[in-house]
Amino acid sequence: MAHALDRHLALVGFMGAGKSTLGAQAAERLGRRFVDLDRELERSLRQTIPQIFGARGEADFRELEAEAALEALANGSPAVVALGGGAVETEQIRRALREHAFTVHVEIDPATAWIRVGGGDRPLAQDEQSFHELHEQRSPLYDEVAQAVAHDVDGIVLAAAGIELEEGLLARLPELVDGDVEVVADATVLALHRPPLEAPVHALRGGEEAKSLGAVERLWRELRLGRDGTIVAFGGGCTTDMAGFAAATYLRGVPWVAVPTTLVGQVDAAIGGKTAINLPEGKNLVGAFHWPERTAIDPALLETLPPEEQRTSATPSRTRSRRPATTTAPATARRSPSACSRRCASRARTRLRSTRCCDRSPCASTAMPPGPHSRATRNPSTARRGSSCSRLPASRWPASNCLSSRYARPSTR
Numbered sequence: 001m002a003h004a005l006d007r008h009l010a011l012v013g014f015m016g017a018g019k020s021t022l023g024a025q026a027a028e029r030l031g032r033r034f035v036d037l038d039r040e041l042e043r044s045l046r047q048t049i050p051q052i053f054g055a056r057g058e059a060d061f062r063e064l065e066a067e068a069a070l071e072a073l074a075n076g077s078p079a080v081v082a083l084g085g086g087a088v089e090t091e092q093i094r095r096a097l098r099e100h101a102f103t104v105h106v107e108i109d110p111a112t113a114w115i116r117v118g119g120g121d122r123p124l125a126q127d128e129q130s131f132h133e134l135h136e137q138r139s140p141l142y143d144e145v146a147q148a149v150a151h152d153v154d155g156i157v158l159a160a161a162g163i164e165l166e167e168g169l170l171a172r173l174p175e176l177v178d179g180d181v182e183v184v185a186d187a188t189v190l191a192l193h194r195p196p197l198e199a200p201v202h203a204l205r206g207g208e209e210a211k212s213l214g215a216v217e218r219l220w221r222e223l224r225l226g227r228d229g230t231i232v233a234f235g236g237g238c239t240t241d242m243a244g245f246a247a248a249t250y251l252r253g254v255p256w257v258a259v260p261t262t263l264v265g266q267v268d269a270a271i272g273g274k275t276a277i278n279l280p281e282g283k284n285l286v287g288a289f290h291w292p293e294r295t296a297i298d299p300a301l302l303e304t305l306p307p308e309e310q311r312t313s314a315t316p317s318r319t320r321s322r323r324p325a326t327t328t329a330p331a332t333a334r335r336s337p338s339a340c341s342r343r344c345a346s347r348a349r350t351r352l353r354s355t356r357c358c359d360r361s362p363c364a365s366t367a368m369p370p371g372p373h374s375r376a377t378r379n380p381s382t383a384r385r386g387s388s389c390s391r392l393p394a395s396r397w398p399a400s401n402c403l404s405s406r407y408a409r410p411s412t413r
């Protein structure tokens with residue numbers, strides 16, 4: 001599982017990485033309990049960490065640390081759990097992390113860590129050389145247990161939501177998605193980019209036309225995936241809405257990965273598992289909450305948006321136009337990756353906070369909550385402009401518009 005939706009979010013990393021500070025901030029943003037294991041130990045033993053080390057020695061400290069970690073990780077509602085820098089040395093803790101948590105490595109280079117904590121009260125941060133050696137010795141253990149790496153609170157929230165944001169990420173997609181895969185892609189996007197994976201491709205018409213019952217039925221019938229297979233959605237918000245809905249319903253739900261190619265897709269639609277198709281009576285009237293296993297965001301994909309959409313990207317309050325992506329505009333007009341990351345993290349936080357999932361299973365509930373999706377808003381006189389259920393003319397959505405291309409070969413462009 002590539003997100004922390006229904007499990008603990010554990011933070012590991014070397015001394016001085018900021019696990020306690022960032023963990024508290026992440027917990028606050030996600031509306032979760034924060035468990036700082038060292039502070040818990042200090043509270044229960046009524047001794048500080050240096051006192052525990054001094055009175056009992058490191059070996060005893062590791063046992064106490066393991067007990068506290070196993071207790072915290074095996075129980076309770078999903079929390080944010082910060083572990084001490086050396087906790088990963090204990091095999092039992094590594095196993096508990098694998099079983100019960102989504103683990104993020106809060107990374108820090110040893111020189112910065114030494115500046116922050118060297119010579120302070122941490123028993124293992126007294127001698128600079130052994131501090132560096134310890135860092136080197138533990139690095140492979142952090143890599144082994146962590147499913148994601150982060151350096152700040154936005155990075156932690158993004159990781160918790162299963163979001164990877166990186167310039168050029170598209171090229172790394174084959175590393176992130178394995179097993180049986182089929183790609184559902186916007187035909188316009190396929191004219192501009194090779195399919196991101198060597199897999200069967202189903203092309204959809206661009207825009208809202210993809211979100212019809214006819215199109216989704218066609219897709220259901222074309223898919224050959226088993227329950228363990230993964231749908232990869234490659235396109236804008238309409239593609240991810242429709243492909244995500246197909247994933248939520250096909251075989252009673254299969255995993256999916258969102259690869260959004262538009263700004264609105266990247267900072268909103270592909271985050272948090274809102275999936276839907278339209279009815280002639282209104283937009284998004286049938287759907288499901290089905291959290292993507294991953295959302296892979298490559299800001300470089302926005303380079304093919306037309307210039308006015310690039311400008312929109314740089315102006316957060318405006319929305320994307322419906323024009324298809326056709327030209328290449330200067331990268332300077334694009335929103336910066338850090339702005340994009342803040343926007344995505346904020347959306348991810350909102351959706352993580354508002355999603356309550358069943359215990360251990362992936363979130364595949366097909367229930368729609370009341371509110372904007374309720375009958376009342378289907379009435380055009382009460383539908384608010386711009387709400388997710390605003391009425392659009394029935395003629396906008398042909399009965400079937402999934403272009404048949406089950407085994408369309410990857411384009412060479």
Ligand code: S3P
Pocket residue numbers: 013014015016019038049083084085086087122123124
């Ligand atoms: C330790 C790190 C400390 C604390 C103890 C041992 C370590 O926690 O658990 O001093 O072995 O690296 P922080 O990583 O929060 O400093």
